[in-house]
Amino acid sequence: MNKDFSKYQKIIDEFSGQVPNSDFEARFNAVTKSMTKTESFLLKMELKRLAAPCSRLIDLRGHVDGECKAFEHEERIHFLDRIASVVFTEIFSRYGGYTIGVYEAVMNTENNFRVIYQKEKSKVTKSLPDDTSKIFEKSQFPAQFFRFGIYNDRAEERMNFVIPIKISLVDERAFECSTSDISINGCKFRINDLSTIKIGQKITLRFTGLEEQYQLTDDSDLIYEVKNVTILDNMQLVGVKRVTEDLSNSDSFSKYLISFIHSNKRRYKINLDNTISALQTRSFEQFVMPKSNELPVFIERNDKVLTPKYALTCNNNQDIYQYWQDENHYSTLYCLISQERIIRLKKLALSGKSLLVFSFIHKSKGKSYFYTADEIQLSDDPEFMQQFLGFSASKAHFSVSQLSLLDVDTSCAESHFTLSNSITQKNEYLNAPVSDEVKTLLAKIPYIVVVSDITQDEMLHAYKALSYEGINTVKLKRFGHKRLSKPFSVDEVGINYRNQRQELRFTYKTPANIKIDNVISSGSSLNFSTSGLKIVLDKATTLVAGDIVHLGLPKLQQITSVFDLTGLPYEVIRVNRTKTIVNLRVYIEKHQHIGRKFFKALIDKNRHKLTSDEYAQSNPGLAKALRNIYSASSKLPTLVVQTSGSRYKSDVIASGDPSGKLMAEMAQLSDRKSYYNLYPILGHADFMNNLTVKLKKMQNTETASSKVLYIAINPSVDRVDKAVTIKLSAELDSEELKQSFIHQALKNGQFFCVLMKLSRAAGPDMNHLNPELSYISSYAIHRGKQIEQEIWSVAGIAQIFDITQEVIFRYRLMRKN
Numbered sequence: 001m002n003k004d005f006s007k008y009q010k011i012i013d014e015f016s017g018q019v020p021n022s023d024f025e026a027r028f029n030a031v032t033k034s035m036t037k038t039e040s041f042l043l044k045m046e047l048k049r050l051a052a053p054c055s056r057l058i059d060l061r062g063h064v065d066g067e068c069k070a071f072e073h074e075e076r077i078h079f080l081d082r083i084a085s086v087v088f089t090e091i092f093s094r095y096g097g098y099t100i101g102v103y104e105a106v107m108n109t110e111n112n113f114r115v116i117y118q119k120e121k122s123k124v125t126k127s128l129p130d131d132t133s134k135i136f137e138k139s140q141f142p143a144q145f146f147r148f149g150i151y152n153d154r155a156e157e158r159m160n161f162v163i164p165i166k167i168s169l170v171d172e173r174a175f176e177c178s179t180s181d182i183s184i185n186g187c188k189f190r191i192n193d194l195s196t197i198k199i200g201q202k203i204t205l206r207f208t209g210l211e212e213q214y215q216l217t218d219d220s221d222l223i224y225e226v227k228n229v230t231i232l233d234n235m236q237l238v239g240v241k242r243v244t245e246d247l248s249n250s251d252s253f254s255k256y257l258i259s260f261i262h263s264n265k266r267r268y269k270i271n272l273d274n275t276i277s278a279l280q281t282r283s284f285e286q287f288v289m290p291k292s293n294e295l296p297v298f299i300e301r302n303d304k305v306l307t308p309k310y311a312l313t314c315n316n317n318q319d320i321y322q323y324w325q326d327e328n329h330y331s332t333l334y335c336l337i338s339q340e341r342i343i344r345l346k347k348l349a350l351s352g353k354s355l356l357v358f359s360f361i362h363k364s365k366g367k368s369y370f371y372t373a374d375e376i377q378l379s380d381d382p383e384f385m386q387q388f389l390g391f392s393a394s395k396a397h398f399s400v401s402q403l404s405l406l407d408v409d410t411s412c413a414e415s416h417f418t419l420s421n422s423i424t425q426k427n428e429y430l431n432a433p434v435s436d437e438v439k440t441l442l443a444k445i446p447y448i449v450v451v452s453d454i455t456q457d458e459m460l461h462a463y464k465a466l467s468y469e470g471i472n473t474v475k476l477k478r479f480g481h482k483r484l485s486k487p488f489s490v491d492e493v494g495i496n497y498r499n500q501r502q503e504l505r506f507t508y509k510t511p512a513n514i515k516i517d518n519v520i521s522s523g524s525s526l527n528f529s530t531s532g533l534k535i536v537l538d539k540a541t542t543l544v545a546g547d548i549v550h551l552g553l554p555k556l557q558q559i560t561s562v563f564d565l566t567g568l569p570y571e572v573i574r575v576n577r578t579k580t581i582v583n584l585r586v587y588i589e590k591h592q593h594i595g596r597k598f599f600k601a602l603i604d605k606n607r608h609k610l611t612s613d614e615y616a617q618s619n620p621g622l623a624k625a626l627r628n629i630y631s632a633s634s635k636l637p638t639l640v641v642q643t644s645g646s647r648y649k650s651d652v653i654a655s656g657d658p659s660g661k662l663m664a665e666m667a668q669l670s671d672r673k674s675y676y677n678l679y680p681i682l683g684h685a686d687f688m689n690n691l692t693v694k695l696k697k698m699q700n701t702e703t704a705s706s707k708v709l710y711i712a713i714n715p716s717v718d719r720v721d722k723a724v725t726i727k728l729s730a731e732l733d734s735e736e737l738k739q740s741f742i743h744q745a746l747k748n749g750q751f752f753c754v755l756m757k758l759s760r761a762a763g764p765d766m767n768h769l770n771p772e773l774s775y776i777s778s779y780a781i782h783r784g785k786q787i788e789q790e791i792w793s794v795a796g797i798a799q800i801f802d803i804t805q806e807v808i809f810r811y812r813l814m815r816k817n
Helices: 006-014 024-031 037-051 082-095 100-107 113-127 130-137 248-268 273-291 318-323 339-349 382-393 425-431 436-442 457-464 473-478 594-606 622-633 661-668 687-697 735-748 766-779 781-792 804-816
Strands: 069-073 076-080 142-147 164-168 174-182 186-191 202-206 222-232 235-242 294-302 305-313 355-364 367-374 398-407 447-453 491-494 511-516 519-529 532-537 548-552 568-575 581-586 638-644 647-655 675-677 705-713 724-728 750-760 794-802
Touching (some): 024 037, 186 222, 305 622, 355 804, 398 457, 436 622, 511 532, 532 568, 687 705, 687 750, 735 804
Antiparallel strands (some): 164 174, 174 186, 511 548, 705 724, 705 750
């Protein structure tokens, strides 16, 4: 019921467990005769509700300030802490059975985090004026961090099992205590004593609670080594592992434990904490990585020369990859990521800094010429710096890239399931180790250079305002890159957890014409499948995703008279940033599509001649290894947006590494340990509304939508809502307002500028999540269903780029003018 019965608590306590008695009605009427009939009736209904039998299981792990353990009652296994166990026993005896009243009393103990929060909130609300308390409530946007790549498997399954044991130390001290969980070669136990127990210490353990089932002998005193110690209130939680030399002496007891755990693990439940944590993080990783807006480029070392070798691509970062291609679609990443820049990046990485690179493409006689200059190169000549930036910004293909360097940790190449050797044979291929061939390739890769395109309209406008009159062309030519006589090779590797392509693509170049509204654009194909093509156009187009065009293939028409290839309907799926590359998918108006029939016949007859456009086939396992390494080391914080009823919520930050100035500030602003406060991102009054509206309209095939936020943090102010000032870039609609905001922020404390890129989430590959999900569901079906619901609630991915470095660079540059 929604009605508050707190003022009748004494009556509720008095009649607890009395509802079934024959004199209940008479006694109740006597006590409540001064109440109105409505109040008396509602209170009687509440008493009957609390007295109704309950079958719910109680699991307080993670919900109370205390250590929970298995609590068996009437063939039910609950997980309660010490306070909840006492309350359960007391209220149960009062009601004479497990009722709704018992359940609610246990769920509302004084150390329950929800109860603690409500009490604190009530105190704050009473001490503040109404309008102030509302502001205070909105100053905390708590978010939990999920770190990619940290999936700790256990060598053995742990069973939640509480039995008495006897601990003996080297100094002949002995303790009697109880276990909290147990495995074949390890366990955890609690000691209600804060005497010093050190990690690495050897102890002797005797399972006195198993004396009835297993006849203990002298060799049943087992030697364990202390692996971890956690202090909880006035007790120690100690994790231990059997000493290797001791295993052979107790082989019979080990066999007994194997049998005992196998027979009872469904009754006492397996400890699933590490698997649940891994599955949650792994699911977020599947949503985030395929929507990455930065381009990870793996650097190969050959004869002490460092060059780009592999680029991990997806729909969102394709524009970056394609920008660094010449007119023949060969990679020009060597222009952006040169040997000299890698050396600079190594030095900058030590202090957590990035490198800004300004570039433009000059096109002449059908050829592309690339010019790049980084902020360090330009700092040597301040006058030319302004001229170069002004000249570059005037070009059609101007770009600002932010480069950062990450070390490659090959140990992260494998991402095994946390199933304690219980993975089924049919799923073993999902958990396959990295092959020797892939290890050899990885050994040559010391670094990842992450490329972020941070070009924005306001940035472009500011640089265009710089004069380049009288620019020194000799100096300008020094920043131009020579065209190579031999094409430069960078292998494109897709960031996919599942193959999004329903069929193979084949590399094939043939003339193609695209017609829409009587306007014909000519070009040629790059690749094709039975259901789609990628076309590169001779000139930039005005096409957008969703347009229906008619495709003509004049050269292929010459080799067939069976199929009419002059007006094939296709739908535009994607257009790159330069508007020169178009992805098409068959559009079926009626009956069958002629293009699909033609390409199917073409593939069937020429399969041995065609080159498959699938890199993963030539290097099986490499794509997965590179993706795992990148995800575990990525420092780009990503907000996971999930549905909550009819609204959206964002209380998850996911990445490979939480280090970063903005992350540190959000941790400092949080009032909860191990949480981050997203107020600097979500605290703007209109920001979440704009995000919600945009996300509802987005398709998962669309590229990301961008927003820029200016943030000022004054560390001398205690209240979050007063310490943090947030402005959308649209609110600072002049260069003077921006400069004033930045100046005040730097004067009073910290300044940040973030570029947020929002994408609609695509569906996960449940084949890679089901092994752990099924494992959890087999022991805790309610927990499995909850996690599965959380997985499918993910609606959007918002990546937070800290572009403060470029904004400060621009701010100081403009102030000098």
